[in-house]
Amino acid sequence: MFKRVSGTKDILSKEEITAWLKIEAEARRVFSLYNYQEIRTPILEELALFNRSLGVSTEIVQKQMFVIKTKEDEYVLRPEGTASVVRAYLENNLDKTSGFSKFYYTGAMFRFERPQKGRLRQFHHLGCEVIGSLDPAVDVELISLADYLLKSLPAKEEGYKIKLNSLGCQKDKDGLAKELRKILKGHLSKVCADCKKRFKTNVFRILDCKNDACKEVVSSLGVSDSHLCPECREHFDKVRAGLKLLNIEYEFSPTLVRGLDYYTRTVFEITHPVLGAQDALCAGGRYDNLVKELGGPDLGAIGFAFGMERLVLVREQRTEDRGQNLAYLITLGEEAKNQGLKLLDNLRKSGIQADTDYENKSLKAALRRANGLGALKVLILGEDELKNNVVTLKDMASGDQREVKQEDLI
Numbered sequence: 001m002f003k004r005v006s007g008t009k010d011i012l013s014k015e016e017i018t019a020w021l022k023i024e025a026e027a028r029r030v031f032s033l034y035n036y037q038e039i040r041t042p043i044l045e046e047l048a049l050f051n052r053s054l055g056v057s058t059e060i061v062q063k064q065m066f067v068i069k070t071k072e073d074e075y076v077l078r079p080e081g082t083a084s085v086v087r088a089y090l091e092n093n094l095d096k097t098s099g100f101s102k103f104y105y106t107g108a109m110f111r112f113e114r115p116q117k118g119r120l121r122q123f124h125h126l127g128c129e130v131i132g133s134l135d136p137a138v139d140v141e142l143i144s145l146a147d148y149l150l151k152s153l154p155a156k157e158e159g160y161k162i163k164l165n166s167l168g169c170q171k172d173k174d175g176l177a178k179e180l181r182k183i184l185k186g187h188l189s190k191v192c193a194d195c196k197k198r199f200k201t202n203v204f205r206i207l208d209c210k211n212d213a214c215k216e217v218v219s220s221l222g223v224s225d226s227h228l229c230p231e232c233r234e235h236f237d238k239v240r241a242g243l244k245l246l247n248i249e250y251e252f253s254p255t256l257v258r259g260l261d262y263y264t265r266t267v268f269e270i271t272h273p274v275l276g277a278q279d280a281l282c283a284g285g286r287y288d289n290l291v292k293e294l295g296g297p298d299l300g301a302i303g304f305a306f307g308m309e310r311l312v313l314v315r316e317q318r319t320e321d322r323g324q325n326l327a328y329l330i331t332l333g334e335e336a337k338n339q340g341l342k343l344l345d346n347l348r349k350s351g352i353q354a355d356t357d358y359e360n361k362s363l364k365a366a367l368r369r370a371n372g373l374g375a376l377k378v379l380i381l382g383e384d385e386l387k388n389n390v391v392t393l394k395d396m397a398s399g400d401q402r403e404v405k406q407e408d409l410i
């Protein structure tokens with residue numbers, strides 16, 4: 001027997017696939033309300049695109065890329081969508097034709113992680129990217145869109161939390177990194193082995209290390225947003241004021257730094273308690289230098305991505321997830337089976353979801369199957385029904401049963 005590759009998942013139960021479809025449909029509705037357009041980029045990209053975008057010292061580039069080598073080239077199964085969207089935006093000259101653009105996407109992403117609960121090697125993003133503006137109102141729109149999407153799913157009652165911070169511009173980030181190194185130097189003996197390395201390569205990541213000892217050190221540092229220059233401070237104040245205006249609750253979280261190098265200014269993360277240790281449901285922020293870094297003009301940009309598998313876990317299950325409007329036909333005898341084929345065809349072509357039993361089960365077993373499928377109604381066609389040109393119609397919720405003329409059925 002073949003097995004699926006470690007860290008991948010089959011999505012096949014009725015409940016699960018329904019949840020995926022409902023989330024995708026709701027997301028498309030919400031993105032359309034905010035006037036975002038879908039973009040589909042390839043799964044295969046050049047390795048160099050991510051080295052350049054995410055930063056060579058980041059965990060993804062260092063350890064998690066699925067690289068495919070051919071004789072001439074090095075490709076990668078994309079680990080995220082932002083770099084691909086910016087690549088597509090520039091390659092298709094949208095900076096010269098469309099300018100300001102708002103995209104959304106869904107699709108598989110690949111990271112070579114140690115598989116564990118909530119961490120897969122193939123997972124899916126539901127994300128968006130807005131390219132071409134530095135306006136803090138865009139940050140507000142994006143966060144309010146994410147918030148509205150979670151309210152419309154809806155997310156489970158325990159509640160999600162939006163955490164917000166500003167890293168500032170590259171100069172502010174450099175200043176913060178320097179300051180952090182200065183104050184962390186005296187605490188290095190207390191942090192974990194990974195953070196000892198991070199001190200040199202990516203000092204920000206010490207701030208969101210999950211290790212208890214590191215957390216204690218970080219909480220004693222009194223990190224705030226005092227490193228922001230006046231322009232970045234004003235930008236952040238406007239984002240916060242906009243969120244207040246729209247009544248969006250969030251928590252200012254000065255140690256929120258994110259694991260990718262491209263972020264500048266606004267960063268945010270949405271967590272949900274039902275997710276346990278891997279509680280990040282959505283993450284995003286500004287990447288105002290990336291378009292230029294990839295060879296384009298100096299354009300502001302911002303985006304986010306939800307983890308689809310995690311969205312499925314936080315979505316409140318609905319009773320209508322099980323039963324659809326399924327009409328399940330049970331025929332008894334050869335003659336009824338033939339007539340049934342016609343009836344089934346009519347039902348479907350009249351827009352009614354319909355199915356039948358192709359395994360010649362007994363009436364009892366077929367009813368059990370209809371129940372298992374969550375059918376709304378069962379139609380029974382036996383010898384008596386055929387004789388009288390009727391169908392017995394059974395309502396599965398109430399158990400009520402009555403005869404209906406075949407021509408009145410639809």
Ligand code: HAM
Binds near residue numbers: 283304
């Ligand atoms: P990210 O934080 O790496 O951000 O991923 C976003 C979300 O994807 C996470 O919050 C989590 O829900 C989900 N996720 C990440 N890795 C895994 C995994 N191994 N298994 C299951 N779910 C996972 C980005 O990728 C950025 N591109 C987001 C962004 C868009 N920033 C700006 N625009």
